Amino acid sequence: xxKRALLSVSDKSGIADLARVLWENGYExxxxxxTKKALEEAKIPVISVEEVTRVPACFSGRVKTLHPxxxxxxxxxxxDPSHEKEAQExxxxxxxxxxxxxxxxxxxxxxxxxxxxxxxxxxxIGGPTLLRSAAKNAESVTVLCDPSxxxxxxxxxxxxxxxxxxxxxxxxxxxxxxxxAYDLMITQTLSEGDTSGMxxxxxxxxxxxxxxxxxxxxxxxxxxxxxxxxVQQAEGKPMSYLNILDADGAWNLVCEFSExxxxxxxxxNPSGVAVxxxxxxxxxxxxxxxxxSAFGVIIALNRPCPGAVMEKIIEQKIFAELLIAxxxxxxxxxxxxxxxxxxxxxxxxxxxxxxxxFRSALGGMLVQNLDTRIVREADLTVSTxxxxxxxxIEDLLFAWSVVKHAKSNAIVFAKDHTTVGIGAxxxxxxxxxxxxARRAGEKAKGAVMASDAFFPFPDSVEEAAKHGISAIIQPxxxxxxxxxxxxxxxxxxxxxxxxxxxxxH
Numbered sequence: 308x309x310k311r312a313l314l315s316v317s318d319k320s321g322i323a324d325l326a327r328v329l330w331e332n333g334y335e336x337x338x339x340x341x342t343k344k345a346l347e348e349a350k351i352p353v354i355s356v357e358e359v360t361r362v363p364a365c366f367s368g369r370v371k372t373l374h375p376x377x378x379x380x381x382x383x384x385x386x387d388p389s390h391e392k393e394a395q396e397x398x399x400x401x402x403x404x405x406x407x408x409x410x411x412x413x414x415x416x417x418x419x420x421x422x423x424x425x426x427x428x429x430x431x432i433g434g435p436t437l438l439r440s441a442a443k444n445a446e447s448v449t450v451l452c453d454p455s456x457x458x459x460x461x462x463x464x465x466x467x468x469x470x471x472x473x474x475x476x477x478x479x480x481x482x483x484x485x486x487x488a489y490d491l492m493i494t495q496t497l498s499e500g501d502t503s504g505m506x507x508x509x510x511x512x513x514x515x516x517x518x519x520x521x522x523x524x525x526x527x528x529x530x531x532x533x534x535x536x537x538v539q540q541a542e543g544k545p546m547s548y549l550n551i552l553d554a555d556g557a558w559n560l561v562c563e564f565s566e567x568x569x570x571x572x573x574x575x576n577p578s579g580v581a582v583x584x585x586x587x588x589x590x591x592x593x594x595x596x597x598x599x600s601a602f603g604v605i606i607a608l609n610r611p612c613p614g615a616v617m618e619k620i621i622e623q624k625i626f627a628e629l630l631i632a633x634x635x636x637x638x639x640x641x642x643x644x645x646x647x648x649x650x651x652x653x654x655x656x657x658x659x660x661x662x663x664x665f666r667s668a669l670g671g672m673l674v675q676n677l678d679t680r681i682v683r684e685a686d687l688t689v690s691t692x693x694x695x696x697x698x699x700i701e702d703l704l705f706a707w708s709v710v711k712h713a714k715s716n717a718i719v720f721a722k723d724h725t726t727v728g729i730g731a732x733x734x735x736x737x738x739x740x741x742x743x744a745r746r747a748g749e750k751a752k753g754a755v756m757a758s759d760a761f762f763p764f765p766d767s768v769e770e771a772a773k774h775g776i777s778a779i780i781q782p783x784x785x786x787x788x789x790x791x792x793x794x795x796x797x798x799x800x801x802x803x804x805x806x807x808x809x810x811x812h
Contacts, residue, residue: 311335311380312404313356313437315342315372317411321457323349325406328461332468334404339364339371372433381405381440385447405441406451409434409489416496423497430493435486445479446472452485484508488529505529505665505672514547523548535654538635539643546650549574550605554631554652557607559677560712562656564609566724569593572605576731580709582724587615592725594625597746606630609656614638621645680807682707687803688783690792695778695801699755703780703803706757711809715759718743718767720776722754736760740767744774753777759809761785765794772798782808 312334316322319342326336326346336353338346346353357363360374380402383390394401410431415421441450449470451460456478463470488506495504507526516523525546537546557572564582569590571579579596583589586608594601604627608616611634620627621642629650643651666673684700695703706721713719713731718739720728728747730739736758744751752775761784762768768791771779783804785791795802
């Protein structure tokens with residue numbers, strides 16, 4: 308009995324090549340609608356599904372393949388005497404190969420002005436049924452839902468005339484994941500987010516979790532790849548949990564800025580950040596901001612990494628755990644070979660600003676969009692008698708963009724678009740101010756200060772004044788704002804309110 312393959316796809320890429328290989332390996336090709344037309348145009352012999360079922364596509368094409376002569380041909384157990392006998396009695400010939408990808412529901416949902424009725428027509432019914440049927444019977448049936456898998460399937464067909472059981476099982480698992488994600492996407496879209504969910508896919512094992520005695524893994528959202536690639540691993544060692552966590556914090560920080568920006572990160576907190584027209588100079592300033600903390604540092608650049616940055620890392624013998632940038636020049640790539648223990652990631656700043664952030668908590672998941680709120684000069688309210696200069700406002704806005712990426716309670720001292728001292732993760736805001744001042748030393752004189760939340764007491768303002776801070780930016784909103792403003796007025800320090808908070812826990 309001739310082998311048969313059923314091909315019915317929305318995405319026609321590569322389908323003619325696959326069909327030709329199937330046909331050359333003795334498969335009869337069954338197909339429907341647009342796929343059948345595409346195969347005929349490619350001069351591939353094809354049989355209409357209607358010829359098999361003897362029932363035309365009906366109800367505006369909603370029903371084409373939902374028929375026992377199709378579903379039964381996929382599902383019946385090969386080698387089972389009762390199933391074989393029943394198939395023979397019903398005149399059901401086996402279908403051994405199913406290639407289906409689903410109606411483009413997600414793409415349709417993104418179109419402007421799409422109506423609910425038009426959207427509903429893009430909910431595939433027959434496709435998932437065919438895929439799940441074939442996946443259930445993967446011991447005997449090969450199933451494909453993703454054109455990216457065509458090449459390796461064709462390779463096996465060309466080598467042995469059929470697919471291996473190992474490959475069939477792997478493709479079947481992918482189908483169940485694919486149809487689950489498809490249903491979840493429909494639910495989210497039709498409910499307008501009220502019944503939302505997410506599907507996480509295991510992407511890579513990690514060396515360990517936060518500590519070596521903990522296991523760790525990286526998962527990504529199905530259908531929404533993270534967009535980063537590993538350019539260089541540390542002598543082949545996989546990434547660790549903390550590598551990725553720190554890289555995420557570093558990358559979110561530099562993507563905050565449109566200007567060339569470099570950041571050095573330790574334990575998910577910035578140790579130094581700088582903006583400069585020359586990205587290599589920005590890196591040097593960010594490193595110089597706190598060399599003591601920048602040991603085993605994560606380096607992030609929001610511009611392609613030039614050879615000059617790698618030269619600085621090598622010449623100054625900077626011990627860096629990881630370097631992340633949106634690209635690397637040939638000179639930088641060549642110099643990376645001199646630092647084989649440096650992990651390197653290529654990543655581009657996301658175009659979509661409404662990106663969700665996830666964190667496990669109490670056995671569930673907390674979800675929010677990332678804090679992409681940009682505070683501009685027009686958003687500021689001067690709360691003191693003294694008003695900041697134009698130069699101070701520039702530094703205040705820079706400091707504010709940095710402070711929201713440090714763990715609260717966070718304080719940032721900055722001058723000339725460069726941080727000079729950062730205090731973060733303390734249980735009191737004045738302690739963070741003391742740490743920032745200690746890190747800054749003499750560089751605090753004339754610098755500005757940013758606080759990620761309001762001052763509950765005037766003590767942080769007093770502490771800042773001791774070290775020569777020239778202006779302050781903070782959200783405002785404390786019941787003691789008047790006391791804080793009075794202290795700033797007494798010390799003749801201009802202070803502005805943003806009206807928004809920048810917590811990062």
